[in-house]
Amino acid sequence: MKNWKKFLICSISVFTFLIIEVAVNFACGPEPDPYDYYISFFHNNVQGDDYRNFYLTEYRYLFDDAEPVNEATVNSKEWAAAAGGKLKAADIEQVMYHLDKRADSALMLALKGEKVQMPDSLSKNPFVSFLMNKKHQEFRDYFTHAKDIEEQNSVYDPWDPAPVDTAARLNLLSQSLSKAGKTKNKFLKTRYYYQACKLSLFTDNNDQTIRIYDQYLDKTTDSHVKGWGLALKAGAQRWKKDTITSAYNFSKVFALYPERRVQAYRNYRNTRAKVNDVLRLAQNNEEKAMIWGIEGFGDPSLNLSYLENAYQLAPASPVVNILLTRELNKLESYYLTDNLKKKENFYNPYQFIRWDYNNTKAKEEQALHLEKVKAFCLKLAEEKHSQQPKLGYVAAAYLAWMENHNAEGWSYMNKIAKDLPAGRLQDQEKIVRLLLAAQKIHDYNQVNEKELLPALTWLDQKVKEEHAATRSTDYWDGYDGRRFAATARNFYQIILAPAYYEQGDTVSAALAMLKGDPLLEAGSKDPLSWQTREFMRTGIRPNALVKLLALQQRPSADQYGRFLQDRLAAVDPDELKELAGTAFLRQHQFAKAVLYLKQVPAKKRDSLINGYYGEKIATGNPFVDRLADYPLVRDTVHGYGKLRYAQEMAALQQKIKTDPKNAARYYYRMANGFYNSGTFGNSWYLLSYTWTSNDSDPAESHYYSADYIKAKTAREYYQKAMQLSKDPEFRARCVFMLAKCYQKQIPYPEYTSEFFDNYQKYQGLEKEYHRKLRKNPYFAELLNSYPRTRLFAIAQGECSYLRDFLSSYNRPTSGKKGLPGK
Secondary structure, X not given: OHHHHHHHHXXXXXXXXXXXXXXXXXXXOOOOOOOOOOOOOOOOOOOOOOOHHHOOOOOOOOOOOOOOOOHHHHHHHHHHHHOOOOOOHHHHHHHHHOOOHHHHHHHHHHHOOOOOOOOHHHHOOHHHHHHHOHHHHHHHHHHXXXXXXXXXXXOOOOOOOOOOOHHHHHHHHHHHHHXXXXXXXXXXXXXXXXXXXXXXXXXXXHXXXXXXXXXXXXXXXXXXXXXXXHHHHHHHHHHOOOHHHHHHHHHHHHHHOHHHHHHHHHHHHHHOOOHHHHXXXXXXXXXXHHHHHHXXXXXXXXXXXXXXXXXXXXXXXXXXXXXXXXXHHHHHHHHXXXXXXXXXXXXXXXXXXXXXXXXXXXXXXXXXXXXXXXXXXHHHHHHOOOOOOHHHHHHHHHHXXXXXXXXXXXHHHOOOOOOOOOOHHHHHHHHHHHHHHHHOOOOOOHHHHHXXXXXHHHHHXXXXXXXXXXXXXXXXXXXXXXXXXXXXXXXXXXXXXHHHHHOOOHHHHHHHHHHHOOOOOOOOOOOOOHHHHHHXXXXXXXXXXXXXXXXXXXXXXXXXXXXXXXXXXXXOHHHHHHHHHHHHHHOOOHHHHHHHHOOOOHHHHHHOOEOOOOOEOOOOOOOOOOOOOOOOOOOOOOOOOHHHHHHHHHHHHHXXXXXXXXXXXXXXXXXXXXXXXXXXXXXXXHOOOOOOOOOOOOOOOOOOHHHHOOOHHHHHHHHHHHHHOOOXXXXXXXXXXXXXXXXXOOOOOOOOHHHOOOHHHHHHHHHHHHHHHHOOHHHHHHHHHOOOOHHHHHHHHHOHHHHHHHHHHHOOEOOEOOOOOO
C-alpha cells in the first residue's frame, strides 16, 4: 500500500512538472531554429543537394518537405515530347497545374464543346490551341478524362466531408481501362493505365491495382509514370499487409524518381518493415545501399552502422556522402556544441543543450564515436571508391580540429592536392584550414592576425555573395540556406571572440562579435544581434567601451584592424555611450558615469529601460529601504534614471569626504543605492538591461555580479554606516539590511544532471540552503543588541525569516536557550 502511494505521488509530481515545463516553454522559451540549433562549421550540402530533405535536423521530421524535383515539371516535359517537341513545357505546366478555378472551369467547358469566353492569356496559350485542334482529339479526350478523375479525387472538406462517390470512381475506372485498350498511342495508353491503377487503389481494389501495374505499367521504360504507378502498387501492398514488399518498392521509387522521393520515404517508414527483411528482396548492392540510406536518414543518434553498410555494398552510392555528413553534423550537435559552450556561454547563440551534457559516460561515448567516424573518413579517402574521396581527408581534419589535435588535422589537409576543383568541397576545405590556422595561434597579435586575414577576407566575400543570392523573407531566422553567414558568425563569435576575451582583449572580442553578426536584412534598423548586444552589455568593462568609442572616431591604421572594425561604424554612438555610463555605474565610478550619460539624449536613455518582456516600465527609487524586497515595484513620482542616480551617488561620495559628521547617513543612503540596484532591488535596471527570477547565478558570470547578485558593496557600506552611528534605531536598521545582504551571499544550489538519479540529494541541499537563510548571524545580533527598537518590532511582523529564526531560538533545547545549532 505504501509503495502504491509513493508511485501515485511520484506520478502526480512528474506530471505536474511536465505540465509546468510545457507551459514555461510555450510562454517564455524561444522555439529552436531547426536549421541552426548547434554549432556547425561543416556544411550539410557539401556533397550536393539531391538529398537535401535528409540533412540533419532533430527538430523536424525532414529538413525540407518539398520534393527535390517538381513532378509538374517532369510531367510537362513528357507531354512536350509527346507533342513532337512543338510545345514548351512551361506552357503545358501553366495550363495543367497553375490555372485558377474560374479559368480551369472555362477551359474544361471549351474542351468538351461548350461555347465559352476564355481569358486571352488562356486562349493564346499554345498548349490550349494544341488541345483544341481536331488533329489532337485523343490528347484532348485524355486531358478531360484526367481532369474528371482529378475532380473526383480532390473533393474533400474537413469541416463538411462529403461521402465518396464510389460509383463515379468505378465508372471512371472502367472508362480508363476501355480507353487504354482502344488507343494505339503509347504515351496515352500508359497514362490511361496509370489512371486506372490509381482509381483501383482509391476504390480499395488492391489486387487490381497490383495487377494493372504488373501487366501494363511495369513494361514502361521511357516514362516517369512507371515510378508513380510503382508507388501505387507499393501502397496497395501495404494495405494488403505485405509490408516488406511494399517497403522494398517504395525504396525503388525513392531511388529512381526524385519527384516522389519524400512521399516514398514517408511511406517506407510507415510500413515499419524490418530492414533485414527488406534487404532480402533487393536485386543488387546499389539497391541495398539505398535501403541502408533510407534507414539511416531516420536516425538522429550517433550511429555509424548505416554508413558502413552502405559503403561496403556500394561505395559510389550517393547515400554514402550524405550519411557521412549527417554523422559529422551529429558530432557537432552532440560533441562540439557542448564543448564550445563552456567558453563564456553568456554570449553563445546556442542555448539548447542536451540533458546529458554533464554526463561523463555520454562524453566518452561521443569521443569514441568521433574516432570511429574519423577512421571511416580515412578509409574513404584512401580507397578512393566513393564519389568524393577527398571529402574523407577534409572530414578527418575537421574531426581532428574538434579534438584540438592541430598537427594531426594539418597532416590530413596536406594530403589534399592544392588543385582541388572549385566548388563546395573546396570551400569546405578552406573553412577547415581557417579553423586549424586559428587553433594553432596561442597569442593573438598583429603577426598572427595577418596570417588569418586572407582566409577571413575570402569568407567575408562568400557571405556577401550568399546574402545577395538568398535575400528572402522565407529563410528561418536568416540561416536556412545561408551557410557561410552561419560559419562566419560561429567563427567570429564562438572561436575568435572567446580567444580575445581569454587573453584580456575585450575590445577585439567586441569587434569580433560585431563582425560575426549577419548582414542586415532589408528594412532592419538594428546592426546588433541579441548575442552581440548581450556581450556588449554584460561582458565589457567601461574602459573597453571608451576605446570602442574612440575607434569609431579614429579607426585602426593596420589592415587587419580595419577589417575587424568594419561593423563598428554601424553601431549607434549614443548606445555605446549609454553602455559606457552603465559600466562606470557598475564599477562605482559615478563621476565618469555622469560624463557619458549626459552625452546621451534623455529619450534614448529612457528607451533602454525595459522590462523582461520588452515592455516600458517606470523607474524606481533606489534610495528607499524596505524590510521586504519588491524588485518589480516602481516609483512613478520619485523614480531615478541612470543619470540622476549617478549624479546622486557622485554627490554622496563627495559629502562623505566633506561632511564626515554625517557620513553614517551618507554611507547608509549609498548602501541603499547599491542594494536596490541589485537583482532583488526596485532599481535593478540601473545595472542590468533585463531581469528574471533566475538572475541569482551562483557562478557570478558577470564582472558586476558581486553587487548585482550578492550585494557585496551594499553590505560593506551598511557596515560602515552602523560603525559610524550611535543611534540604536539607526544601527538596528543597518543590522537588518546587513542580514538581507548576508542572505544574498548564500548560493542557491544549482540543479544539474548529477541529481537526475538522486533528487533526494538535491532536496537535501535545498533544505541546507533554507537553513542557512534562517540561521543568520545578523538576526542574532539584532535580537541580542536591539530587541527594544521599533525596527525590531516591525521586522518581526514583516520578515518571515526573522520569525523562523526567533521561533528556533526560543525553542527549548535540553532545557537551555541559545542560538540555533548551539
